[in-house]
Every structure is written in C-alpha cells, then in structure tokens.
Amino acid sequence: MKTVDDLLNVLILEELNEHQFNGVSKSIGSPNVFGGQVLSQALNAAYRTIRNKRILHSMHAYFLEAGDLELPITFDVGIIRDGGSFSTRRVTAKQGETTIFILAASFHRVEEGHSHQVSMPTDLKQPEELLSWTDVVNQYGAFLPEAMKTFLSIERPIDFKPVQLPNPMDRKDLPPKEDVWFRLKGDASKLDLATKQQVLTYISDYNILSAAMNPHASRAHFGNTQMASLDHSMWYYRDFDFNDWMLFSMDSPSTYGARGFARGNIFTRDGKLIASVAQEGLMRPKSV
Template sequence: MNSVDNLLHILELKHIKENQFEGVSETVGSPNVFGGQVLAQSLNAAYRTITNGRVLNSLHSYFLEAGHLDYPINYDVTIVRDGGSFSVRRVTATQKEQTIFILSASFHKAEEGYEHQITMKSDLKQPEHLMSWNDILDQFGSMLPSKTKSFLEIPRPVDFKPTVLPNPFDKQDLPPFADVWFKLKGDVSNLSLAIKQQILTYISDYNILSVALQPHASKAHWGNLQTASLDHSMWFFREFDFNDWLLFSLETPSTGNARGFAKGNIFTRDGVLVASVAQEGLMRPIPKT
C-alpha cells in the first residue's frame, strides 16, 4: 500500500445490507490489524448512513480485541439520532461474531459561530529540510534495530518527517512532546471532505502512542513493552486539503498504571488548526525472564 489510491481501496467498504458493511485489512508492519484502519473504516460505514449532508465533528472509540489480518471485518451501524442540528451514529466492528471495536460519531450541519484557535509552533524545521521514514531507512537501514528496520520497510501511503530524529541506541529519556510532518503519496485532488476526514483519522493513529514512550526511552522501547491502543478520540474543526504537508504536534501529559496518554493537534502548514486527537494506550512492561 504505497499511495492514496491503495488506501482508498482499503477504506471503501463493501455494502452487505442496510447499515451493514464489510472491510478487508492490510498490514502496516504489526501482526494485528492497524487501529487507524479500523477507525477509518468505521467512519466510512457511519458516513454511508448520513443522507442530510452533515459533516463529522467528533468521534470517540474503544479498541476491545486485536483484529486478525486474514478475516474480514463486519461493521454494523446504529442510527442513534437525527436531530435538528446533529446526527449521531454508533458503529460496532466484529470478526467471526466477536466485537473488536466500537465507535460513536457525531455529525453537524453547517452553522455560523465564534472562531478562535491556538497557535502552531513557529520555530519548527520545514519538511523540505527533514528526512522522511524512507530516507532514514535508505541512509541508516543497516544500523537500525531489526524491528525498526522491518517496520520502516513496509510500503505506506503517507510520508512522515519527524522534526527530531532520536538515536535508538542512545538510551536517554526524551521530552514529552514531538512534532511530525506528514503528506499523502499520489493524486489527492477531488477528495470529498468526508473522504479526507476518513484518511486523516487513519493517519492519526500513527506516531501518537510513540510520544508516551519518550520520557521513558532510557529503559522502555517497543521490544520490551506490550503495547496496544485502548481508545481514540478526535475533534474536527475546519476544512483542509492534502496538497501540502500537515503537522501532527504531539504531547504526553501522563503515563502510569501500565497506560500512556497522548494528545495532539493537526495543523496545515500555514497554521490552521484542522483537528485534535487524544489516545490512551497500553504500555505494559514485559517481565524479564
């Protein structure tokens, strides 16, 4: 999966019957279904039942079981409410009759109101001066830990460029924040807002839990932790496009009780706040044997 066309093929679900859809999976380098895929496919299912032109304003979800890459995922949509201004949908994702994921999504009609937003950091390196994941693989692949190298070798429809490249061999705790530029590969013209929100939801599950490991980098890494997304929420504020780089600005307010919490804001390059994201994930140390 190395372009937006491949991603759109994965996100577009097969219609089974009224309010019921089916999706297939593709690996992003882990043995289980990528959480961002289930998020985006659930959103695709919910949007397919919106007939009044309303636009997604928020979603809240829980990952209940790991998804199996080889089995189709069924998405059942419940029409909870179609009110005067908001529509609410609940999506239940199942594999072999086991519920693996639930999502609630709210859709809002266009309205006028007051406007404000926080300011994007102004001192960040621009993406043209940074290395992408592919660049890191090409330049340092032979020196990377095997699991990191294998992860980076998976073709992806998105380019990621972190503003800071931590040395995986330098066992030092890192600041509780990170900034990552990202951009879709391929032709992104003529995408509807609904599709763009589904793609952004897919991308939002990348990088977010990683920042919760940074304050513990002297001792914690992907190889000695059991990790999994537990929940995921997003709020969508403004129209945007994928023609230029977007910034995912992340921070981790807390870790504890084998859980890590991270949140982030997504900006256009010129500083328009598009969406905010929050996630809690499992960060359980694996006992030494």
C-alpha cells in the same frame, strides 16, 4: 499500499445492506489489524448512513480485541438520533461473533459561528530539512535495530518526517512530545471532506503514543514494551486539503499503571488547525 488510491481501496467498505458493511485489512507491519484502519472504516460506514449532508465533528472509540488480519470485519451502524442540527451514529465492528471495536460519531449541519484556534508551533524545522522514514532506512539502515528497520521499510501511502529523530544507539529520556510532518502519496486533490476526514483519522493513529514513550526512552522501547491503542477520540474543525505537508504536534501529560495518555493537534502547513486527537494506550513492560 503505495498511494492514497491504494488506501481508499481499503477504507471504502463493501455495502451488505443499508446499515451493514464489510471490510478487509492491510498490514502496516504489526501482526494485528491497525487501529487507524478500523477507525477510518467505521467512519466510512457511519458516513454512508448520513443522508442530510451533515459533517463529522467528533468521534470516540474503544479497541476491545486485537483484530485478525486474515478475517473480514463487519461494521454494523446504529441510527441513534437525527435531530434538528446533529446526527449520532454507533458503529460496532465484529470478526465472526467477536466484537473487536465500538465507535460513536456525531455529525453536525453546516453553520456559521465564532472562530478561534491555538497557534501552530513556529520553532520547528520544515519538512525539506528533515529525513523521512524511508530516508532513515536508506541512510542508517545498517545501524538500526532489525525490528525498527523492518517497520520503517514497509511501503505506505503516507510520508512521515519526524522533527525529532532520536539515536536508537544512544538511549536517553526525551521530553513528552512528538512533532511529525506528514504528506499523502498520490493525488488527493479531488477528495471530498468526508473522505479527507476518514484518511486523516487513519493517519492520526500513527506516532501518537511515541509522545508517551519518549520520557522513558532510556529503558523502554517498542521491543520490550507491549503497545496497543485502548481508545481514540478525535474532533474535526475545518475543511482542508492534502496538497502539502501537514503537522501532527503531540504531547503526553501522563503515563501510569501500564497506560500512556497522549493528545495532539493537526495543522496545515500554513497554520490552520483542522483537528485534535486524544488517545490512551497500553504501555506494559514485557518480562525479560
């Protein structure tokens, strides 16, 4: 996938009937289905059953089994409730007879109300001052571990520019945080809010567990640690556009018992808070 159009071809599902949809997968460099893809496809399925113009405001999901990249995924949507202000949907994703994922999503009619938000970090380098994943490979590829080089070299519909760029040859523990600028490739100016939320959810599963890995970076890395998303929650606040760089600012309150927890806020470049994310992931040291 090279642009947002390629991404939408994956996220927008084939309708089998009014409550059941079918999806395909694209690899992002791991042997299993990318969690952000399943999250976004499930939201696409849920949104397709909303008839009253309500907008997604929160979702909570569990990853149950590793998805097979070669098999289609069937999404079944349960109509749980259509109340006066909120609609609730349950989505179950299956490959064959195996349930690999479940999601609950809540949609809210547009209302006026009070407004406040936390501020975006202000002491960060701007994206023009930073290297993208592609830049890192082009400039330092000869010095990168092969697995990292392969992952960073894959073509994606998103550019990522991490604010902190650790030296893989000088392993040391880092603060439990991660700040990454990102921008879509291609024209996203005509996307409606529902589609933008689905794309943003896809992006939200990138990078977040790095915040939980950083405090252990002197001895733990993706090559010697089994990593997998266990659950994912997200809250959506305001409309936005993808015309400029956006910031995903993450931190990790705790890792313990082979699990890491991380949370983050997503801001537009001008400081508008548009979403918050929380995820717990498996961080199991591999036997050497």
